[in-house]
Amino acid sequence: MKISKLTRRSAKGLFRSCLANGALDEARVRQTVTTVLAQKLRHYLAILEYFQRLVRWDLQRRTVRVDAAILPQPGLQRDMEQNLSRRYGAGLQFSYQQNSALIGGLRIQVGSDVFDGSIRARLTALQQRF
Amino acid sequence: MSTLLQDIESQISGVKTSVTKQNVGVVREIGDGVAKIEGLSDVMMNEMIDFGHGTMGLALNLEETEVGAIVMGDYLHIKEGQEVRTTGRLLQVPVGKGLLGRVVSVLGDPLDGKGPIANSGFYPVEKIAPGIIKRRSVSQPVQTGIMAVDAMIPIGRGQRELIIGDRSTGKTTICLDTIINQARINRAAEAAGDKDYRPLYCIYVAIGQKQSNLARVIKVLEEQGAMPYSIIVAACASDSATSQYLAPFAGCAMGEWFMDNGMDALIIYDDLSKHAQAYRQVSLILKRPSGREAYPGDVFYLHSRLLERAARLNEKSGNGSLTALPIIETQMGDVSAYIPTNVISITDGQIFLETDLFYQGIRPAINVGISVSRVGSAAQVKAMKQVAGRIKLELAQFRELAAFAQFGSDLDAQTQAKIERGKRIVEIFKQPQYNPVPLEIQAAILWTVQNGLFDDVPVEKVKDCQNKMTDFFTSRKTPLMARIAKEKAISEPLAADLKAAITEFKASYK
Numbered sequence: 001m002k003i004s005k006l007t008r009r010s011a012k013g014l015f016r017s018c019l020a021n022g023a024l025d026e027a028r029v030r031q032t033v034t035t036v037l038a039q040k041l042r043h044y045l046a047i048l049e050y051f052q053r054l055v056r057w058d059l060q061r062r063t064v065r066v067d068a069a070i071l072p073q074p075g076l077q078r079d080m081e082q083n084l085s086r087r088y089g090a091g092l093q094f095s096y097q098q099n100s101a102l103i104g105g106l107r108i109q110v111g112s113d114v115f116d117g118s119i120r121a122r123l124t125a126l127q128q129r130f
Numbered sequence: 131m132s133t134l135l136q137d138i139e140s141q142i143s144g145v146k147t148s149v150t151k152q153n154v155g156v157v158r159e160i161g162d163g164v165a166k167i168e169g170l171s172d173v174m175m176n177e178m179i180d181f182g183h184g185t186m187g188l189a190l191n192l193e194e195t196e197v198g199a200i201v202m203g204d205y206l207h208i209k210e211g212q213e214v215r216t217t218g219r220l221l222q223v224p225v226g227k228g229l230l231g232r233v234v235s236v237l238g239d240p241l242d243g244k245g246p247i248a249n250s251g252f253y254p255v256e257k258i259a260p261g262i263i264k265r266r267s268v269s270q271p272v273q274t275g276i277m278a279v280d281a282m283i284p285i286g287r288g289q290r291e292l293i294i295g296d297r298s299t300g301k302t303t304i305c306l307d308t309i310i311n312q313a314r315i316n317r318a319a320e321a322a323g324d325k326d327y328r329p330l331y332c333i334y335v336a337i338g339q340k341q342s343n344l345a346r347v348i349k350v351l352e353e354q355g356a357m358p359y360s361i362i363v364a365a366c367a368s369d370s371a372t373s374q375y376l377a378p379f380a381g382c383a384m385g386e387w388f389m390d391n392g393m394d395a396l397i398i399y400d401d402l403s404k405h406a407q408a409y410r411q412v413s414l415i416l417k418r419p420s421g422r423e424a425y426p427g428d429v430f431y432l433h434s435r436l437l438e439r440a441a442r443l444n445e446k447s448g449n450g451s452l453t454a455l456p457i458i459e460t461q462m463g464d465v466s467a468y469i470p471t472n473v474i475s476i477t478d479g480q481i482f483l484e485t486d487l488f489y490q491g492i493r494p495a496i497n498v499g500i501s502v503s504r505v506g507s508a509a510q511v512k513a514m515k516q517v518a519g520r521i522k523l524e525l526a527q528f529r530e531l532a533a534f535a536q537f538g539s540d541l542d543a544q545t546q547a548k549i550e551r552g553k554r555i556v557e558i559f560k561q562p563q564y565n566p567v568p569l570e571i572q573a574a575i576l577w578t579v580q581n582g583l584f585d586d587v588p589v590e591k592v593k594d595c596q597n598k599m600t601d602f603f604t605s606r607k608t609p610l611m612a613r614i615a616k617e618k619a620i621s622e623p624l625a626a627d628l629k630a631a632i633t634e635f636k637a638s639y640k
Contacts, residue, residue: 057168057195109154112169114215117149125150 003050007043011050015058023091024058061111064092067099068106069118084110153216157181158196160208163370164415167197167214176256178217181208188221188372191416198416200372202237223380225387226250230331233348233362236373236380241364253383255376259438266444268478271509272330272396272453275311275566276304278496278559281518281576282525283481286509287330287394288442288451292473294458294465295483300494301457302343303563304481305398306350308455309334311566312396313356330453331388332356333397335363335381338374338404350564371415374408382439382452389443389450397440401457402433406469423468430472437476465500479503492560498525511569512619517576521555528552547585554584557592570614571600574628577620583632595639602635 014036018028032051036044064084066072072080077096085092088110099107103119155169165187173179179187179199185208191198201208224238228248233241240247268286285291293301309332319327334351336344344364351357361384365377378399388395399405406429413426421427433456440454456477458470463485465474474480479502488495507515531549541549558579561567567575575596578584587595603611610627617624 053195060169061171112153112155112171114152114154115149116152121150 003046004043007046008050010041010043011047011054014047014051015054018055022089023062024055029055059093062088062092063111064088064094065109066094066096066106067102067108067118068096069098069100069102069104071096071098072106080108084108155179155197155214157208157210157212157214160201160205160210162415163201163205163372164412165199165201165205165208165214167199168195170197170214170216173197173216174220176220178219178221180215180217181205182212182214183207186217187214188376190412191418200375200412200416202370202372202376221255221376222252223255223383224249224251225253225384229361229384230359231357231361233364236363236365236369236376238380238384250387253387255379255383257383257386257439259435260441260443260447264443264447265441268442268505268509270328270394270442270451271506271511272308273311273315273566273569274304274308275314275568276307276494277561277567277572277575278494278498279304279481280510280569280572281514281559282498282522283479283496283501283503284506284510284514285453285455285503286442286506287453288440289479289503289505289509290437290440290454290456290477291503291506292456292458292477292480293483294460294470294474294480295495296460296463296485299483299485299488300563301459301483302347302400304483304494305334305400305455305457306347307564307566308332308396309351309360309398310354310356310564313354313359314566314568316359317355328394329359330394330396332360333363333381333385333395334360335365335378335397335399337365337377337399337401338367338408339364339400341366341368354564371408371411374405375412378402378405378436382436385452386439389441389452390448392448392450394451394453396453396455399436399454399456401459402473403457403459403469406432425468429469430476433469433473434476437473478505492556493563494559494561496559498522499529513573513614513617514569514576516620517573517580520580521576524548524551525555528555550589551579551582551585553589554587554592555579557589558584558596560593567600568611568615569618570611571603573614573620574603574611575599577625577628578632581629583629583636598639599632599635603631607631 014032018025018032020028033048036048041047081094101120105118107118107121108115153170153172155167157165158168159166173189173192175189175192177189179189181187181201185201185203185205187199187201189197189199224247226249228250232244232247234247235241238247268288270287272285272287274280274285279285293304295301312330312332316329319329334347344366348362351360363377363381363384365373381397385395385397406425409429409432410425414420414424418426437454437456440452442451443449456473458473460467460470465482482497482501483495484497487497527548528551531545532552558575578599584592584595610631613624614620620628
């Protein structure tokens, strides 16, 4: 679906109205979607599509995915979460996955930033070097 | 064995053992060589993006929630949801003298099967043109070997001269003649051990050309011995629009290396009409807003930023130069179309080729009336200035009076004489392809015309007389020609000797 400039502007306006203290308010997002669907504004489907993209983009930006060969101890998890919150701001959502393909170490993804300290990444780098 | 172990050890130690930080994104959409990517929050404009499997892309559209990138090379293995990463590098091509004599792709990969290229480094494809402080005015000539061009529309080193005309009017031939002539001059200077001579290296960029045409160009350059001084950058019609869009910039980067290192280079963009079409294709797929004739709004900037990179640098900046000969193909001789008017306004002059003249047998089919060189006359050697000054005027007068030629009997003697002189000048400027004429021969022939020594030769025999005179000058008057080439001016004693030589020739000419 082609999204016009006006539609994008409307979606961005809705998105801004869902922010509370710089962070996305989940309740406001739900309320906005319900209201737009009920009112059936002009191009409401295109507006909601772009709004969804903005919300997804914001969620991705605030989601931290931690992949580890062995899940880290709670103490280490707490330290890691504090460090990342200091760097990227409050409101981060953490998810932990066990991934044996990493062999050892951690791979942390925050939005589009990836910190890769896994054995697999080092082996790949070594392979590319040869 | 110990060296091998040391090599392995150094390579292992070179690998970072600390945590690496990368910026990644996910392919959301892929098609027609263009990918839409989500993520890549730190990507830069024109940064190379790694798609994996050795495929690279170029970030061109930086939007709020996504990045539009063009894929270089095969994109069929790229899938939706695939992870891509930034590289922190701008698109670069190999540069250096190692590229001379080679046919390369847009990324500088060899296409001629002659093995790897020994490059001297890498240059970014997009670069800001030299500023006004680094430049100086055009003062040295580019000898094309085409009499009509060297006499009436002279080109200087660092100039941008547009070659414009319909299809099959000899645009590429003019450029090939120039490359061949430069190779001949470079070879002669090398053989003579002339240390003051500055060789001119040529870069031919084929954009959207048929592969058969490019093969013919390569064959001609190889046969004429011009390849050792030339680089060919190929983005043929079968290559992606992305390659065709990037090809002139890649060729320009290769030329800039010569300029930055105090050497002279000539670059031919064959042709910028197809380049604009390739850019239009890429822009439309990237969903950029379209304007006139569906070209994007920045098509003027596309060509102006490319052609501004041709320059003559001052002594402080190395005294190098990059001359550009862009080619534009017109439709039905319409020079007022969008892309032709854009490029005409950017360049320092144009050589306009006409289909009618071509089929009348006037080849090169240059329309002298609307062809112009705005800065080249400052670079013309004195000998040519002396002999060619009046030729253009006489030819223009001839064109004005040509309409009356059919009523020859009613014309006064002066007008009749002007028409007869004009007919001879037109004949003199006819020149077969791939047969450039050296400067000294051009000067001697034009001096002969200017002094009316061809006036008693019938028009239909002028060409034959000119050819025999050229043979006479090259075989029997070599010292005289060498004097013209050395002095680069026709002094009074030289003129007397030239007149004596022509009288001697005419006595024997039948």
